[in-house]
Amino acid sequence: MAINREPILKRCRYLGISPAVMGIAKESNRNPNANKRKKVSEYGTQLKEKQKLKFIYGVLEKPFRHYFEIAEKMEGKAGENLITILESRxxxxxxxxxxxxxxxxxxxxxxxxxxxxxxxxxxxxxxxxxxxxxxxxxxxxxxxxxxxxxxxxxxxxxxxxxxxxxxxxxxxxxxxMPVKDDLDYEVEETFIVELYSK
Known part of the structure; x- marks a missing residue:
């Protein structure tokens, strides 16, 4: 099984999420605006949203893609269905x-x-x-x-x-079943749908 050994606080800072979402009480004391200096492309923004969800739930690319395919086949919006699937693990x-x-x-x-x-x-x-x-x-x-x-x-x-x-x-x-309003973090799931629709 693949293991992500990247430091959690560093990854949280890059993805712009609070370590509390990951269940960690520590706060990073680095500059929170450090990543905002660079102009991010549309693809970069979409990719970051996908990486954020994958990181929070600890899901690798292949199963994440599979969840997205299931979410597309379900009734309703694919992005919201994807969040429901991940939350119901x-x-x-x-x-x-x-x-x-x-x-x-x-x-x-x-x-x-x-x-x-x-x-x-x-x-x-x-x-x-x-x-x-x-x-x-x-x-x-x-x-x-x-x-x-x-x-x-x-x-x-x-x-x-x-x-x-x-x-x-x-x-x-x-x-x-869980819905997007139940989440304790911000995510733009439409960006993930756009990324996979390319």
């Missing part, structure tokens, strides 16, 4: 419900089999949840000190409206 749901500090960590925790979907163990981070699905921490993992530390550290995290979470029981139910 199991590793993202685990991060959103406050069961991991970062999405990278949630990917690892899911692949190690710590989570159940509707009572069945799922160890595929890219598994897409549906409305009505119940995601919970396995009984064995609930006793782990690691998860006690994580829940303590993520107490202040805002849980999105499309998830009905119970932090004490370490469960969450998908009430509805």
């Amino acid at each position: 199991l590793d993202n749901v685990v991060f959103r419900m406050g069961m991991s500090l970062t999405r990278r960590e949630s990917r690892q925790l899911v692949s190690h089999g710590h989570f159940l979907v509707n009572g069945k163990k799922v160890d595929i981070p890219s598994y897409r949840v549906k409305v009505g699905d119940v995601i919970e921490l396995s009984e064995k993992s609930k006793k782990s000190d690691k998860f006690k530390e994580i829940t303590e550290a993520t107490k202040g995290r805002v849980i999105p409206l499309w998830l009905e979470a119970n932090r004490d029981a370490a469960t969450a139910k998908v009430v509805r």
Whole structure:
């Protein structure tokens, strides 16, 4: 599996996103306007938006392209459908419900089999949840000190409206599919659609 070893803060600064979106509390102390000096072409702007989404969700080019093809076939706008697909990945749901500090960590925790979907163990981070699905921490993992530390550290995290979470029981139910308004970062998904339409 390919691993992105680029420093997270450096990448956040380049893409213009807050490290908090990635689950990191540190703030970069470099000049935030450093990247704005250069004039960026239309293609450069579109590419940056695509790189931003790929970086936030930790998805490589091939699966990202596949998600876009699925989003195009779905009803509605392709860009908004793409965001819904990315947000409904199991590793993202685990991060959103406050069961991991970062999405990278949630990917690892899911692949190690710590989570159940509707009572069945799922160890595929890219598994897409549906409305009505119940995601919970396995009984064995609930006793782990690691998860006690994580829940303590993520107490202040805002849980999105499309998830009905119970932090004490370490469960969450998908009430509805996520939409662009639920995001905690800015993205121009139309640029990604334009980029892939070329």
